[in-house]
Amino acid sequence: MIWLTWRQFRGQAVAALAALAALAIFLVALGLRIRNSYEANVACASCSADSARDSMENAYFGILLLSGLLVVLLPAIVGAFWGAPLIAREIETGTHRLVWNQSVTRTRWLAVKLGFVTLAGTVVTGALSLLLTWAASPYDKVFDGRFEPLIFPARNVAPIGYAVFAVVAGTTIGLIARRTVLAMAITLAAFVLLQILMPTVIRPHLQPAVTETVAFTASGARGLSISPAGEVRTEITKPGAWVLTPEADVLDAAGRPIAREVADECQGGGPGEALACLEAKDLTVNVSYQPADRYWTFQWLEFAVYLLLAGLLAAFAFWRVPRGLS
């Protein structure tokens, strides 16, 4: 059965390996370049932290964003082009009736096929994810945005969970849809939908957020905004943490939102002066966040959520296939 799976998969595997090799060379080269600029900008004696951050961001933000997108989308491609046709094409061309009548049970047939392609998708995605994690690590250290929606899912173990899920989902959707193109479309749509829901709706609640009232300080606040209705809002930064309240009301000592007149009093002069003026007024902000030390908890939780979904879909496929089609 392994031979047949390999024989059917061979062409795609060779193409994938070639693409993987090219991307690996690119990422290694990128990683070395980033290390060079890190030495030059950050580790040098005379450089300031802010200018280092700016120059690194200018040089590598775009390319790392695109590389990250590639790592996030790779599982979708693997799921649609490897997972979805795995059963759907057999059903579409009727060849399942040939292979199901060899001396191999359908459960074993599915196990070998699904296991083989899941492994291949995991290896390809995992290799790229870990290479990108390595290449981008000096940048990530300076940039401080590990929880960013386009960085978190493109580093470490999360992409491996996506790959397992995408292949299994593609296969199971193919088993239900029974048409290759339809299965590919549904797989892509489902994967993209989940990737949108995950950072917006699901991921913030994987752990109960820490909510606390902090003093308003010039160094901890990233800008100030006044809404048309006159509410004064700010964004609190916490190094390495995932702040879930990017627009928080600025409160007075009694915990009431301050009027815009209070902010207006501090207008005039530069933005730094305005923040310092406000800091002196003894204001607070309620901030809700996921602490920095939960990064790995979130990586593994993300991995586990996708693995769990994959497990449920696989269980359905293994329940369904021995019962025959129709």
Add this chain to the structure above:
Amino acid sequence: MNPVLRTEGLTKRYGSRQALTDVTLTIPAGRVVGLVGPNGAGKSTLLNLAAGMIAPTSGTIQVLGARPAATAAQLARVGFVAQDTPVYAGLSVGDHLRMGARLNPAWDGALAQRRVGEVGLDPAQKAGRLSGGQRAQLALTIAAAKRPELLIFDEPVASLDPLSRRAFLQSLMEFVAELEVSVVLSSHLLGDLERVCDHLVVLTASRVQLAGEVEELLAAHYRLVAARGALDALPPAVRVIHAEHTARQSTLIVHDTAGAVPALVPDAERLDLEDMVLAYLTRAANASVTGNAEQPLEAHR
């Protein structure tokens, strides 16, 4: 020895459509069984149930004494060639034989190589480029070289030209002679079945109409021609399958389960297989049109 196929109350529904209704059937081993019926009668459903490709809605089916496709060992005992003889278009003939060798513990590689050579298949050729006849030969070779006890074919020759059809049936009969294998094949081509089958199952409108050894069935069916009205009172053991009446004369096709006809009508005429099957198919066709099995069929000629 276990019967190759035993079903009890076997029923398969697709949604509200009844594909197979209450089929109770026993087919002994060592036969070449022809499964006949019009399109949509349930032939494919019955064979797919026997191969374990689908599960019954109710009732039971046993193939060689066990549940179809339940284990790898059971799969090894049954060779099934599905309708349209599917093969992997992207794999070569040689790849298909390698697949057979890897997936079947009892694979007879020598037999497969010999058969492929005899029917003139090029091992390097992609299966997607084979003609319908060549594809059927390849599918037959794969099914036979796993050395099953039972070979099942679903309409193997329906889409073949007459020459390929003859060559396929020739190959099939050679396998039967060589491997001592039981065979069940479905077809709506009665001439083909007459040539190869020694056991017959007639299926129409999801029900079994007739089943038995061809010789016994032929010995029990007669065409009776007599003056109109002379045959109105037949004993209950003589069932009228089909009747045609003109103003003066009646022609009946009857199934005589008790051997009563020769005494009753000395010049009763025996039927050939085609006429016998056609009588059953016509009766079913009329019944489905009018809801009345006794309706004469002139109107449908």
